[in-house]
Amino acid sequence: MTTTTTATLVSRLGRRVSPVPAGGVRAITLRSIARTPRALLGLIMTLLVIGVAVLGAFWTPYNPTEFNAGAPFTAPDFAYPMGTDVYGRDILSRVMAGSGVSLTVSAAAVAGALVIGTVFGVAAGYFGGIADAVLTRTIDILLAIPGLVMALGIVTLLGPSAQSVTVALIAVYSWQFARIVRSSVVSARSRPYVEASRGVGSSAFGIIGRDVFPSLLPVLIVQVTTAFAWGILDEASIGFLGLGVQPPDPSWGSLLIEGREFMYEAPWLAVGAGAVVVVAVLGVNLLGDGLRDIVDPRSGGVNS
Template sequence: MRGRETLALLFRSPTAIVAGAVLVALVVTAVLGDSLAPHDPTATDVSNRLQSPSTAHWFGTDELGRDVLSRVIEGAAVSLKVGAVAVGISLVAGVLIGLVAGYYGTWVDDVLMRLSDVLFAFPAMLMAIAVLAILGPGSTNAMIAIGIVYTPIFARITRASVLSVREEVYVRAARSAGAGDLRIVGRHVLPNVTAPIIVQTSISLAFAILSEAALSFVGLGTQPPDPSWGRMLSEGRGFIEQAWWMAVFPGLAIFVTVLAFNVLGDALRDVLDPRQRSAMAGTGVTP
């Protein structure tokens, strides 16, 4: 019932509906990329290089005659895959660290949080570049690097939520009834701290996609000939005056995707906040 109420409140927000529709379209595009792409995204045709947008090539062609639209479509799959796997890594690792630190406290909390603080002290991109300098460039290593970078964020959010839940009456009652720590955490603690984690997941997906684009832009992410929005931006930078479409269309893809995830994250934050939720459910005001 709570899930249905959340969806009903989300559907009251026009911005959330638009953002959700954009993301659904993006996922469909990523899954059906090979079928939707009008041309082979890696096929070169130097005789058609730097062609402006036309009916034959809606987004034009690049310096090697490759169809930009096809590369943007294929790049969607790369961006979503890297973003989803990276956030999945940080989500699992961060939530586990936060649960253990918040539930047990004492020296366990101190050790885990100080380790998280060490990672959190470095700028995200510098940390990702440092990890890739050790592991080497490539999309797989980019997933690992981005996952490591965002793990402390999930750990902090989970820990803060667990600290406010672990002394609740229902948790103490379960402990008094002889329930083990694993059962208490799984049945009573984790379900009650999921709201901020869900919101952070949506926002982190936006920043993970942006981070992948930035890493590919500097040559550390997805490697040629595989298409990547960040790599396409880097390649189009040198032709911005004579072939603006090479940079504009992948840039727009990044902008729209990141904006959609952020808007959806803001809407989720509103509907999952207890006070906002009660006000919205009672008045019908959209977030």
């Protein structure tokens, strides 16, 4: 598209070229969520898990780390709805307290990866050149390594802790975000409204913020929710291997490994943590799919 054609297009529109692709990006509102069954169900399940985590940060039925020599391996009853472990600690209290730890690690990892991956992905996809070639080859190499294996290696180097798990997951997920964002930006930068903005002299950062970034929202929403669900599973997997949150502090992973150790003596030990992991992962995935249906104008999830 030539500069003359671009200027003519802008003059005919009589306003700045819209940054939103044809069809528009729908706004996410409570009404649109209510009209999208997957989004509504996912939101309810996600809020339920978050509510448990928030409540567990301020109150639990019992002290989640206090030993109770008089009640080891107590089966679920009215006093202990999820039973107790080998040390007499209330499983419900430990699930509530561990939910906050696991969700915080997962959320922090996704947030860090979102920022880092988006910055690198946008820069490589929009400006191209040597930076794009180097980033693309680096991503290809890193993505050839299984993410959990890389995370385990990083945690082993840093030492077992919640902070180490967070750093490891940021390192793993950043490249995934960068690859997806880079591909979306490469596609968006050749669209007519982006070329029109270049033709009227808009700065690169202005075009990125006004014209390119809105087109990334659908894919970012899906990627964030997908990464968050994987973050929950990966944090639980690392904790299950004993490299996450260290005893006596609880997390979903540490509760699962305790449940495996005493599977025959007390099969209820792993039920609580396992159930909340399933609800959290399923809820986040349903919410992400539903939000994509709302935001993406090409989907049929919400009636116009």
